Amino acid sequence: MGASDRTELEAQIHARVRELGELAISISGSLGTTYRRCGRTSCRCATGDQYKHPSLLLNSKAAGKTKSIYIPVQMAEEVKQWVERRHRMKELLKEIDQLAEQIIRAHVPATRDASARPRRRR
Numbered sequence: 344m345g346a347s348d349r350t351e352l353e354a355q356i357h358a359r360v361r362e363l364g365e366l367a368i369s370i371s372g373s374l375g376t377t378y379r380r381c382g383r384t385s386c387r388c389a390t391g392d393q394y395k396h397p398s399l400l401l402n403s404k405a406a407g408k409t410k411s412i413y414i415p416v417q418m419a420e421e422v423k424q425w426v427e428r429r430h431r432m433k434e435l436l437k438e439i440d441q442l443a444e445q446i447i448r449a450h451v452p453a454t455r456d457a458s459a460r461p462r463r464r465r
């Protein structure tokens with residue numbers, strides 16, 4: 344691998360950094376559904392478990408603790424998009440890791456070549 348390969352790898356990294364910059368709000372965690380009672384005594388859900396309302400939950404981990412928050416129905420589609428964006432961000436970061444690693448590995452033979460070259464006379 345030569346200098347042009349490094350240029351190509353760097354270009355691939357920059358493309359991913361650009362995509363990261365274009366991604367807007369994101370959030371970590373996974374979505375799940377839970378069933379709960381709304382609290383109104385006149386509601387059907389008060390009469391049996393089978394009538395509980397489905398509710399969207401975002402489960403995440405922070406400092407080893409699992410955290411769950413309810414997602415308001417009106418925000419469901421928006422939050423789903425945020426979660427997908429975070430997945431894409433993680434993917435892009437992983438790809439940047441791999442590309443950066445390739446640059447590091449490619450440097451090894453280049454260093455060997457340099458040390459094999461005769462030393463300059465002083």
Ligand SMILES: [Zn+2]
Nearest residue numbers: 380381386388
């Ligand atoms: Zn209810």
